[in-house]
């Protein structure tokens with residue numbers, strides 16, 4: 001007899017959750033990203049301030065007001081514009097990011113940070129521009145220093161995960177497959193569908209972490 005969705009009625013027959021370590025190994029070996037994640041272009045809102053300005057001469061876009069400021073001494077006839085409040089918004093463009101389209105549970109494997117594995121010696125000989133350099137992830141494994149160079153646009157999602165140093169939802173861990181280290185993101189708390197996947201890039205003075213004021 002067909003199952004007809006009876007798994008929902010009988011929880012004991014639900015597909016068992018894959019061990020996160022095995023899940024990571026499986027995706028590393030298959031060289032695939034996990035389903036349920038997508039690339040989205042994002043901007044990060046950094047704040048807003050409002051200032052009240054009365055009767056500013058509106059020398060904006062050629063519009064003139066009947067009032068004058070120190071830089072506008074001509075008697076002005078034209079569109080009267082009294083600005084009482086000016087709101088200024090600041091956005092720090094994050095560029096692309098990775099969003100969950102299905103929920104993930106705490107502990108789940110989420111993504112591999114794919115790229116070229118370099119030993120410290122190799123990476124020292126490469127030169128990177130400032131954009132490429134943000135795709136380098138240095139790490140230590142078995143007492144040696146390595147780097148994953150993810151500067152190549154290869155359509156993988158791990159390289160697009162953005163920084164969040166206060167409330168990240170993932171953490172990077174090293175997983176060995178066939179004797180080689182791989183960097184993988186694991187959920188450190190439940191992640192809701194629609195939430196951006198993030199991790200802490202580490203203790204650097206990243207410009208986007210600075211408050212605008």
Ligand SMILES: C[S@@+](CC[C@H](N)C(=O)[O-])C[C@H]1O[C@@H](n2cnc3c(N)ncnc32)[C@H](O)[C@@H]1O
Nearest residue numbers: 044093094095096134135159160161162163208
């Ligand atoms: C590894 S890339 C991440 C993917 C990148 N957003 C993209 O579109 O290619 C790192 C770069 O993303 C941006 N970025 C990462 N986290 C950010 C954040 N929290 N706020 C603003 N920009 C961020 C910075 O430009 C940084 O140099």
